[in-house]
Structures are given as C-alpha cells and as structure tokens.
Amino acid sequence: MPAHSSWQLIVATMQATATSFQRDADATSEHHSDDGSSATVNASRSARMQMVMVAVGGFSMLEGILEQTRDWSSPFRELDDKLRKIGAASVANEFLAFRLAINVLKHGYGDSYERLLKKEGLPFRVKGKDQYFFDEGDVSEIPGLISVDVDFVHSCALAIEKAMTALRIPRSDV
Numbered sequence: 001m002p003a004h005s006s007w008q009l010i011v012a013t014m015q016a017t018a019t020s021f022q023r024d025a026d027a028t029s030e031h032h033s034d035d036g037s038s039a040t041v042n043a044s045r046s047a048r049m050q051m052v053m054v055a056v057g058g059f060s061m062l063e064g065i066l067e068q069t070r071d072w073s074s075p076f077r078e079l080d081d082k083l084r085k086i087g088a089a090s091v092a093n094e095f096l097a098f099r100l101a102i103n104v105l106k107h108g109y110g111d112s113y114e115r116l117l118k119k120e121g122l123p124f125r126v127k128g129k130d131q132y133f134f135d136e137g138d139v140s141e142i143p144g145l146i147s148v149d150v151d152f153v154h155s156c157a158l159a160i161e162k163a164m165t166a167l168r169i170p171r172s173d174v
Helices: 006-031 038-070 075-085 089-107 111-118 150-166
Strands: none
Touching (some): 006 150, 038 075
16 A cells, blocks of 8 residues: 555544544543543543644644645645636635634634634534534533534545545645
8 A cells, every 4th residue: 555645644644533532532421421520521621622733733734735845835825726726616615614714723713703604504613703602511612613523623634635636636746
C-alpha cells in the first residue's frame, strides 16, 4: 500500500483521533453512568475540547501544506476559486462552511459567525446570538459557538478529502 499524501494523512489522523477521543469518552461515561462527579464531567468536556483542537489543527495543517506545496499565498481562497472554476461549487460550498466554522471556533463572534448564521442547511449546529446552550443539561458541552462532536470532525475531514480529490491533487504533490 502506498504511503498517504500529506492531505490524506491529515484526513486519516483527524478521523482516527476523533474516534479515539469519542471511544474514551463513551467508556468513561459508561463506567460512571450514574456518577455526576467532576472527574466524569471533565472527561466528557475534555473529549469535546480535544475534538475542537483536532478540527482546527487539521484545517491549519492543510493550509500550511497548501502554502508550501502549491505556492498559494491565500490557500483557502485559491482552493475555493479553483474548485468553482472546475464546476465543483457544491464541494467549494461545503468546504467553505467548515472553513467558516473553524474560524468561529478560533475567533468567536465576527464575520465568519455572521456568515454562518445566514446559511441554511448547514451540516453542523451554530449557536444563535441569544442561545446559551446547544442542549441544556448536556454536561459535555463546552463554551463555543459551534457544536463539535465526532461527527463534526469526521465531516471536516470529509470536506478536505472531497476538495483535494475534486482538484485531483495527486498523492505525491501534497
């Protein structure tokens, strides 16, 4: 089996790491199912925070790799332009939604957040301006404007894979 390219390694690592974090959180939850202790709550919240870090890190790694290997000064803008030029607008739109979500995870309120609030049919949840919780009573919820779980991270990884595949960026290039 050939070695993964850099972008394929990012995708595989994001998926495996998020799955591992979820498995650990589920095991802790099962072991302490009736236990509302701080240790149990913190383990659940830690898994969510780790998933945020994996998603943000994956996109940051991709951005750096595209800068280095494609000589693009604005990698995500150029990626979007190239996807639209080849007629892959739906892939570009999906990638953009996750890129905006990553920006919101990093920076909070701002232009990316406002843009997401205007979009319909997003594959993830965005907290409204007057919303304090995604799911009141969910002890695993962490502060943030985007609901991040294992599905979110897997979807981020898939958006990266679709974009790179649509552009036919070969294994050896990135």
